[in-house]
Amino acid sequence: MKWLRFIRKLKPYNIQKGLRYLKHYGPKEFLIRLSERMEPEEVPYGPWREQYCAKEEDLARQKNHKFSYCPKISVVVPAYRTPEIFLRQMIESLEKQSYENWELVIGNASPEDETMARILKEYTGKDPRVKNVPIPENIGIAENTNAALAAAAGNFVGFMDHDDLLAPDALFEIAIRLEKDPSIDAFYTDEDKVRTDLSE
Incomplete structure (x- = not known):
């Protein structure tokens, strides 16, 4: 088994x-x-996730929350030859956030990739919070990240890979804690895995 x-x-x-x-x-x-x-799950994952994930009513309530402290959160992403499905899903996971004061800064190190250029133009054209930072050549993940970071204007910065996704309440959970304690300097957030079968 x-x-x-x-x-x-x-x-x-x-x-x-x-x-x-x-x-x-x-x-x-x-x-x-x-x-x-290969270890068996101690707690079945499906029911656990269902219990703890934000529901639609939770997200609606979060969107209506009036913050007394509303910092801009920059999410910085180094991108290189990102498959279209991953790029779109990553960007849309930001657009679905229940906390709205964010910016997504994508360092695009694939100047020859016409598909990436078209997709980034599409999203930056309809949402000014999505920023495309062209990088003339791939200079490695650290330098690509630094190039994007230089264009970030947020009070706080988070980092993602180009094939990562954010849960829709991820930034809200950070912002609500900052509202309670603005002296916080850094957050640790855990990660989860998603299926990589592109046919599903």
Whole structure:
């Protein structure tokens, strides 16, 4: 049963990610991570997620919340040859935020990618909170991030990969805590995994 669960997870993306992990961390750490992935869930994930995710009524209430302190949150994303579906989903996960004082700053290091250029023009044209920072060439994830960061104008900055998504209440949860304690300097937010099967 354990192996059957493991085989179901063998998608091309996960195999590539596993090989990168093996190359970077070595066989010992790779085997530890692999064994962790094969452990059965102590709590079934589906019901747990359903219980804790913000519902539509929660998001509506959050959108109507009047903040006494409303900092702008810049979300900085280095992007390089991002597949269209990932790029659109990432941008739209910002547009669905229940907290509205944000900006998305995308450092586009793929000047030759016409599809990316078209998509970024589409989103920046309809939402001024989405910013495209053209980078003449791919100078690596750190420098691409720094190029985008230089264009950020927010009071706080968060970082995402070009294939990440934000839960619709993610920025609200940060803002509501800042409203209670504006002296907070930094937040740690955990991550979750989503399916990578593009056919679904």
